[in-house]
Structure formats: C-alpha cells, structure tokens
Amino acid sequence: MPVNASLTFIGAAQQVTGSCYLLQLNQQQFLLDCGMVQGADQVREWHKFRFPFKPKEIDAVVLSHAHIDHSGLLPLLVAKGFKGKIYCTPGTAELLPVLLKDSVNLYLKDLEWQNKKAARAGKKIQEPVMAVKDAERVSELVQTLSYNKRGFPLPGVELEFADAGHILGSAIVQLWLKGKQAMRKLVFSGDLGNPATVLLPAATEIPQADIVLMESTYGNRDHQPLANTIEEFATALSEAYDAGGNVFIPAFALGRSQEILYYLALLYRQGRLKQRLVFLDSPMAISITKIYDDYLHRLDQVDLDRIGYKKGMTLEQLLPMLKLSESIEDSMAINRVTHGAIIIAGSGMCNGGRIVHHLKHNLWKNTNHLIFVGFQARGTLGRRLVDGEKRVKMFGQDIVVKARVHTIGGFSAHAGQAELLQWAKAIAGEPAFYLVHGEPEAQLVLQQKLAEIGITAQIPVKGEVLRF
Structure with a gap:
C-alpha cells in the first residue's frame, strides 16, 4: 500500500554537486540535504538561484554531512524564512559553522569586488542575498542525533543515521515513513566512503529498504590500490x-x-x-x-x-x-x-x-x-x-x-564502483534504486553493472517527482 508520500529530485540529479531532495508526507515537507551547485561564478549562481518551494513551509532538514555541496544552501534557506530543525550527527554539527561562515564570507567578498567593478563602470550594484548572521542561525537550528540512535523529527517520520565513512560525521540517512495504512523505509546513502580512506571506517551496510537513493560519483570505475x-x-x-x-x-x-x-x-x-x-x-x-x-x-x-x-x-x-x-x-x-x-x-x-x-x-x-x-x-x-x-x-x-x-x-573519499555494488547488493527487500550525485556517464555504467547483479536502478532527472 502507498503511504501518500512524494520525493522531488531538486539537485544532484545527473550531476555531482547540489545535493537536495524534497520529501512530502502527511502535509509535511522536509529536505534531504540542502547543498550548493559548485563550479561557476558563485555570486551569479547565488543571485539567480530560486528554491522550487517556499522555505517558510519546510518543516525540517535532514543533513547527510557537512560538505558544501550537501549543506551550502542552508544560510540562504534561513535567509528566506526557514525556521525548522536541522538534523545531523554531532561531528557534522561541529563542522557546519566553520564551513558555512567561510562560504558566506567568500560570497560577500566576491560580491564586494564585483560591486566595486560595477560602480566604476557606472552599472547597478547588487544587494547581498544573505549575511553571516544567516550562517550563524543555522547552528542555532541544529538538532544532533548520534549514529545508530532513533530520532523522530516529524509525526510519522523516524530517523536513524549510520556511519557513511566519507568524512568526519558523514551519515547514511535511514527514514521510516508512516502513512495511515502503510510504512516505507527510504535510505539515502549520502556520500559513501572509500574503505581505503585513512582514519575512517568503511560505510555501514544497510540490512533492508524499500527505496534507495544511492550516490554514483565513481560508478564507472574503481580506484587504484x-x-x-x-x-x-x-x-x-x-x-x-x-x-x-x-x-x-x-x-x-x-x-x-x-x-x-x-x-x-x-x-x-x-x-x-x-x-x-x-x-x-x-x-x-x-x-x-x-x-x-x-x-x-x-x-x-x-x-x-x-x-x-x-x-x-x-x-x-x-x-x-x-x-x-x-x-x-x-x-x-x-x-x-x-x-x-x-x-x-x-x-x-x-x-x-x-x-x-x-x-x-x-x-x-x-x-x-x-x-x-x-x-x-x-x-x-x-x-x-x-x-x-x-x-x-x-x-x-x-x-x-x-x-x-x-x-x-x-x-578519493568516495566509494568506487566495486564498493558501490557491494553496498547495494547487501540491502535486502528488493528496493527501488535511484542513482544520484553522479555525472550521466558514470550513472549509465553503474546502472548496467547493477542490472548484472539483479538490481534495477533508475536515473532521475532534475525536477522529477517520485510518488509512493
């Protein structure tokens, strides 16, 4: 039976950066990650960016880890009116203030430089879309949850983090979504770690799921020894x-x-x-x-x-x-x-x-x-x-x-192709797989490799909506 939920692929769909997914359940809306797209002129990207939802109506954010391509839009989300809780591990909570303040400060410095250049040319200057106080406000909204502990961010939603082995505090997100007559388990891999990465453990294997969002950054190749x-x-x-x-x-x-x-x-x-x-x-x-x-x-x-x-x-x-x-x-x-x-x-x-x-x-x-x-x-x-x-x-x-x-x-701190296949194969329950956080070439190869071990995986496009 369906649980009357939907998931919208907002970012990191057929691209590596900008991780963000909107979940809707029982008239509630919450985000998995809220990350920046990296690469182009960041001032231009910030100023043209529009959330495809109303930040004031988002009830919570569940954050896999602190990297900017997974967390960097949080200050803008706050600046636009978000007031809900942000759930993450204690390690992520310690790292977030450092990364987000630096990101906002870099943006403000770049904006100042561009405005000086515009003023000299007689062009219109741009007002900032966010401030350092918005990055500071993010930390005030953080609610920590340790690995392997059950949390309840919203009615009908249970949350548990497992160690992803990617960076300090990185997590695999496990969500149990309860409708009136059914329940579905959604797993979001976040970024799965490379077992060879020093100082950190291998990514945790997940025993069961109904829906899996799996990263695919290195889906087309393995790392050398x-x-x-x-x-x-x-x-x-x-x-x-x-x-x-x-x-x-x-x-x-x-x-x-x-x-x-x-x-x-x-x-x-x-x-x-x-x-x-x-x-x-x-x-x-x-x-x-x-x-x-x-x-x-x-x-x-x-x-x-x-x-x-x-x-x-x-x-x-x-x-x-x-x-x-x-x-x-x-x-x-x-x-x-x-x-x-x-x-x-x-x-x-x-x-x-x-x-x-x-x-x-x-x-x-x-x-x-x-x-x-x-x-x-x-x-x-x-x-x-x-x-x-x-x-x-x-x-x-x-x-x-x-x-x-x-x-x-x-x-690389990302799992290679062999590790991705091993992690996917360990999940029981014949879940529906969706490949995210990867470029199309890597995703197509990984999709074929998954098919060879009996796993059917979809490659969603940006804006696609999954109903379940």
Missing part, C-alpha cells in the same frame, strides 16, 4: 623537488586536507619526504584540522599507529615542517618561497579561494607541479586543467599552463 596511490604521490613530490620548484595541491578544507596531511606525515616518518616546508594555506582547513585533532583518538588506531600517533598529539606535531597560514599576509608570503615547498590550499576544484592566487603566480613556471587529489566537477578551473587546457584566464589575465599537472584519483 592505496599502495599504488601513495607511491604515485611520493613520486610526484620527489619529481617536483628535483625539478627545483614547488608543489601546489588544491584540496577541500574538510576531509581531503586532513588526509593529505596524514600521508605527508607518513612519508616523513618513512624518511621519504624531501620537502622541508608544508603550508596549510586555508583558515577553514586549519579550523577543521583542529576539530579533527579533537577526534583523532576515536579514529582508526591502525592508521594512527603508522604515523607514530600518541594520545593527545595533533597532526601539526606529527608533521613538524607544517606551517599554518591563517592570514592573507601569511598566504602572500608563500610566493617568496621558490623551491622545496608543498602548498595545500582551497578550494579543491580551483573555483575560488587562495589556490587560484597561487596558480596565477605559479602555473606558468615549468618547475612547479600541480597535484589534483580529488574529483573535479564540470565547469570548474580544476576540471579544465585536468583535461589538459594549456591556457586559462584568471583575474582577467591569460595564463599559460607550463606547470606539470598530476591527477591522483586513489585518494
């Missing part, structure tokens, strides 16, 4: 040192930056790190690293033992050459270092942040090396560089690309 990835990383670092230049690593402040620091600490402990300067050039990544430091003793002990961790130690202590670049002046000073340094900076897809300033000053030097350690979405500068563009425009200038570009996919 971790040992190969580490060797490739070590080789790239060594080649950069021998070439007489620096290494630039665009990395997301949350998750990827901490993983890279871990691997650098591992290479240092093994005596294989030639560079004697490592800069973490991101105030947000620095703040998040300090949160990770507080959680280190609860994370994977085998991984910690490999880098000589003792209780109470921090990642900074485990990598003595690490320098934390908090201020703009600290960041600018890095450009005076011409050899033997590793610079980790955001954003991970080079669509903003301090990394773009470093690239402007360094892409044209053939002694430098650029190492991509994460997925690059279409439309981003990172994707264009990965695809081999030899000339890019930055800050109104044409920059020739002479730095050597490396792509190391094995560091």
Whole structure:
C-alpha cells in the first residue's frame, strides 16, 4: 500500500554537486540535504538561484554531512524564512559553522569586488542575498542525533543515521515513513566512503529498504590500490623537488586536507619526504584540522599507529615542517618561497579561494607541479586543467599552463564502483534504486553493472517527482 508520500529530485540529479531532495508526507515537507551547485561564478549562481518551494513551509532538514555541496544552501534557506530543525550527527554539527561562515564570507567578498567593478563602470550594484548572521542561525537550528540512535523529527517520520565513512560525521540517512495504512523505509546513502580512506571506517551496510537513493560519483570505475596511490604521490613530490620548484595541491578544507596531511606525515616518518616546508594555506582547513585533532583518538588506531600517533598529539606535531597560514599576509608570503615547498590550499576544484592566487603566480613556471587529489566537477578551473587546457584566464589575465599537472584519483573519499555494488547488493527487500550525485556517464555504467547483479536502478532527472 502507498503511504501518500512524494520525493522531488531538486539537485544532484545527473550531476555531482547540489545535493537536495524534497520529501512530502502527511502535509509535511522536509529536505534531504540542502547543498550548493559548485563550479561557476558563485555570486551569479547565488543571485539567480530560486528554491522550487517556499522555505517558510519546510518543516525540517535532514543533513547527510557537512560538505558544501550537501549543506551550502542552508544560510540562504534561513535567509528566506526557514525556521525548522536541522538534523545531523554531532561531528557534522561541529563542522557546519566553520564551513558555512567561510562560504558566506567568500560570497560577500566576491560580491564586494564585483560591486566595486560595477560602480566604476557606472552599472547597478547588487544587494547581498544573505549575511553571516544567516550562517550563524543555522547552528542555532541544529538538532544532533548520534549514529545508530532513533530520532523522530516529524509525526510519522523516524530517523536513524549510520556511519557513511566519507568524512568526519558523514551519515547514511535511514527514514521510516508512516502513512495511515502503510510504512516505507527510504535510505539515502549520502556520500559513501572509500574503505581505503585513512582514519575512517568503511560505510555501514544497510540490512533492508524499500527505496534507495544511492550516490554514483565513481560508478564507472574503481580506484587504484592505496599502495599504488601513495607511491604515485611520493613520486610526484620527489619529481617536483628535483625539478627545483614547488608543489601546489588544491584540496577541500574538510576531509581531503586532513588526509593529505596524514600521508605527508607518513612519508616523513618513512624518511621519504624531501620537502622541508608544508603550508596549510586555508583558515577553514586549519579550523577543521583542529576539530579533527579533537577526534583523532576515536579514529582508526591502525592508521594512527603508522604515523607514530600518541594520545593527545595533533597532526601539526606529527608533521613538524607544517606551517599554518591563517592570514592573507601569511598566504602572500608563500610566493617568496621558490623551491622545496608543498602548498595545500582551497578550494579543491580551483573555483575560488587562495589556490587560484597561487596558480596565477605559479602555473606558468615549468618547475612547479600541480597535484589534483580529488574529483573535479564540470565547469570548474580544476576540471579544465585536468583535461589538459594549456591556457586559462584568471583575474582577467591569460595564463599559460607550463606547470606539470598530476591527477591522483586513489585518494578519493568516495566509494568506487566495486564498493558501490557491494553496498547495494547487501540491502535486502528488493528496493527501488535511484542513482544520484553522479555525472550521466558514470550513472549509465553503474546502472548496467547493477542490472548484472539483479538490481534495477533508475536515473532521475532534475525536477522529477517520485510518488509512493
């Protein structure tokens, strides 16, 4: 029997970013995730964006994890009138204020710069669509729920989080939706972790479901073995040192930056790190690293033992050459270092942040090396560089690309194809599968692979409505 519910695919439908799904049950409306689409001019994207629902009428948000492509629209949702509760894990609750304030501040700075440019040209300036206070208000609305505990966000809705193993606090969302005469279990994978990811466990297997929304970012391929990835990383670092230049690593402040620091600490402990300067050039990544430091003793002990961790130690202590670049002046000073340094900076897809300033000053030097350690979405500068563009425009200038570009996919915190298939196969009950959070090519391959193990999966389009 149906439960008279509907689910609308608002974002991350045939694309990787912008995770957002609207659930309606018993005259109630709530969201699974509320994430930004990443890639283009963020000011333009913010100003043209319109929610396909009335934020004031949303009763709650259930958040899988803190990454901006899953949480970044929350300040705008609040600015437009949302006053309900936001349900997430304690780890996500600690990370959210750091990410959302940084995101809003970046938007406001970009808007200020664009308005100055418009004013000089005699054009109309734009008013901000949100403020820092809206990001702060998000934290006031958060209601935490630990893994494997049952919560009741709305009448007829039961919620339980399971560990997704993707980043600190990441969760698989399990929802039991009760109508007048029936109940359905909906599972939203969020982002499923790569079992090889250091410090975190493998994604939890779910015993049963009726409907599954499953991510498909790497649905068309597996990651190379971790040992190969580490060797490739070590080789790239060594080649950069021998070439007489620096290494630039665009990395997301949350998750990827901490993983890279871990691997650098591992290479240092093994005596294989030639560079004697490592800069973490991101105030947000620095703040998040300090949160990770507080959680280190609860994370994977085998991984910690490999880098000589003792209780109470921090990642900074485990990598003595690490320098934390908090201020703009600290960041600018890095450009005076011409050899033997590793610079980790955001954003991970080079669509903003301090990394773009470093690239402007360094892409044209053939002694430098650029190492991509994460997925690059279409439309981003990172994707264009990965695809081999030899000339890019930055800050109104044409920059020739002479730095050597490396792509190391094995560091991904997303499950590869084999892990996705294993996770899906473990779910009993013959659920209806819907592939989300992936590009069409990856989804089509995963759809075929699922069919080969007896699972039929649909690939929804943006705006599609599922009734059940």
